[in-house]
Amino acid sequence: MTHPDDEEPDPNTTTQNYYSIEQVATRAQLTKRTLRYYEEMGLLPQAERTEGNYRRYTEEDLQRIMYIKSLRELMGFSLSEIRKFLQAEDEREQERTAFRQGADTQQKLRHLDRSDEIIREQLVLIEQKMNGLKNMQQQLYERLEMHARKRQTLQEEGS
Numbered sequence: 001m002t003h004p005d006d007e008e009p010d011p012n013t014t015t016q017n018y019y020s021i022e023q024v025a026t027r028a029q030l031t032k033r034t035l036r037y038y039e040e041m042g043l044l045p046q047a048e049r050t051e052g053n054y055r056r057y058t059e060e061d062l063q064r065i066m067y068i069k070s071l072r073e074l075m076g077f078s079l080s081e082i083r084k085f086l087q088a089e090d091e092r093e094q095e096r097t098a099f100r101q102g103a104d105t106q107q108k109l110r111h112l113d114r115s116d117e118i119i120r121e122q123l124v125l126i127e128q129k130m131n132g133l134k135n136m137q138q139q140l141y142e143r144l145e146m147h148a149r150k151r152q153t154l155q156e157e158g159s
Contacts (some may be wrong), residue, residue, distance in 0.1 A: 018056040028065045075129055092118045
């Protein structure tokens with residue numbers, strides 16, 4: 001799972017494609033209501049609007065939506081957890097920008113250190129989710145073992 005900010009923008013790309021809410025909903029396999037809700041919750045920036053006040057989304061918006069969807073589906077994050085994760089991503093992007101603009105080596109090192117700190121915070125969120133899943137998995141394996149013992153006992157009694 002990659003984040004759109006991990007990709008360097010192509011300096012040769014000068015045109016911006018815009019998508020309607022219907023197009024984005026179809027491509028992301030989400031409802032228009034979900035997209036509006038993500039915007040209301042602050043998971044997405046306010047969409048640009050046409051003169052007719054229709055939302056229009058950029059490719060960057062679409063990539064963020066797909067990232068949110070993967071966090072929700074793949075990792076099982078709640079919207080609150082996703083908001084924390086995305087805030088960390090946004091802060092890390094600010095650090096990346098400041099790093100690129102910085103001329104002083106010490107400044108660059110501070111930006112790298114802060115980026116590492118942010119990544120570690122994100123790893124904690126992922127590790128917590130993974131530990132919860134491992135615990136659930138272990139409980140299910142224990143139930144299967146208990147059923148196998150009961151099955152064995154019943155088969156021995158029936159013989």
